[in-house]
Amino acid sequence: MTKQYFAKGLFSNKQVVITGAGRGIGAAVARAMHNDGAVVTAHLGREQSSHQWTFPADSDTHVNTVCADLATLEGVEQTADYINSQCPHVDVLIHNAGTMLGRVPLDSMTAEHYADVTNLNSRSVVLLTTKLLPLLKLSNAASIINVSSISAATGGSAGSSMYSAAKGFISTYTRSLATELAPHGIRANAISPGTIDTDFHQRYSSAEKLAATAASTPLKRLGTAEDCVPACLFLASAELSGFITGQIIGVNGGTSYV
Numbered sequence: 716m717t718k719q720y721f722a723k724g725l726f727s728n729k730q731v732v733i734t735g736a737g738r739g740i741g742a743a744v745a746r747a748m749h750n751d752g753a754v755v756t757a758h759l760g761r762e763q764s765s766h767q768w769t770f771p772a773d774s775d776t777h778v779n780t781v782c783a784d785l786a787t788l789e790g791v792e793q794t795a796d797y798i799n800s801q802c803p804h805v806d807v808l809i810h811n812a813g814t815m816l817g818r819v820p821l822d823s824m825t826a827e828h829y830a831d832v833t834n835l836n837s838r839s840v841v842l843l844t845t846k847l848l849p850l851l852k853l854s855n856a857a858s859i860i861n862v863s864s865i866s867a868a869t870g871g872s873a874g875s876s877m878y879s880a881a882k883g884f885i886s887t888y889t890r891s892l893a894t895e896l897a898p899h900g901i902r903a904n905a906i907s908p909g910t911i912d913t914d915f916h917q918r919y920s921s922a923e924k925l926a927a928t929a930a931s932t933p934l935k936r937l938g939t940a941e942d943c944v945p946a947c948l949f950l951a952s953a954e955l956s957g958f959i960t961g962q963i964i965g966v967n968g969g970t971s972y973v
């Protein structure tokens with residue numbers, strides 16, 4: 716069931732950009748921002764047909780959507796161009812698009828898998844951030860939120876080494892952004908989800924593995940996409956988290972890694 720979050724207009728007319736918003740965590744966060752009155756520019760995913768929800772067309776606020784493969788340089792360029800054409804400035808930038816691209820054991824690792832995983836999960840974040848910096852600097856108090864992973868801290872489970880390392884890059888890059896962008900009044904933080912029950916794990920984890928993860932989680936369940944929303948709203952709002960930057964918030968049911 717979709718929860719309704721009431722941020723009491725904290726995001727009213729804020730320019731919010733989010734990637735990978737067609738489903739899963741990105742869709743839940745984009746919907747919450749939209750419901751609170753943000754002007755959302757959503758990169759949905761690679762193709763228009765793959766997203767699982769539509770934005771209401773009859774509300775006072777707007778949603779602009781774009782689709783592109785962020786693993787490619789062209790896709791990043793296309794997305795940045797679209798955002799530049801739609802947004803007078805960017806108040807909140809959420810880098811959420813990402814995935815594991817399969818489980819590959821260490822002894823089967825290839826240069827292609829390394830490139831595919833890092834191009835999507837880390838290179839796209841770097842390039843999109845760089846291309847959107849002028850718009851972020853035009854905001855009074857911009858907030859960047861990166862979506863890292865618990866695997867950045869644990870190294871991940873078998874076959875996820877490149878994905879986990881790419882997310883480790885994201886956690887470190889978040890801290891670098893925080894320091895370097897602070898003079899511009901731009902904050903940068905990350906959320907680090909544990910195991911969240913989205914399409915991601917339908918693709919990459921067995922039912923047995925998910926059950927074992929739930930059993931070993933202190934709160935005894937997997938997370939939901941909606942569980943990730945409050946941390947994003949908190950980090951996005953200068954009113955709520957204006958003195959917080961360079962931090963990584965675990966959304967993981969009590970596991971101590973972030």
Ligand code: NAP
Pocket residue numbers: 734735736737738739740741759760761762765766783784785786811812813814815835862863864865907908909910911912913914915916940
């Ligand atoms: P999801 O339901 O699979 O959604 C992933 C989103 O990323 C989709 O919109 C997808 O679009 C987009 N995406 C994937 N590959 C792309 C590409 N090459 N170009 C452009 N967009 C692409 O997964 P999720 O669980 O919501 O994951 C969201 C973020 O959380 C990811 O960064 C993931 O790594 C991170 N995360 C997830 C978990 C978890 O347990 N689920 C844990 C830690 C971190 P398409 O429709 O085109 O595939």
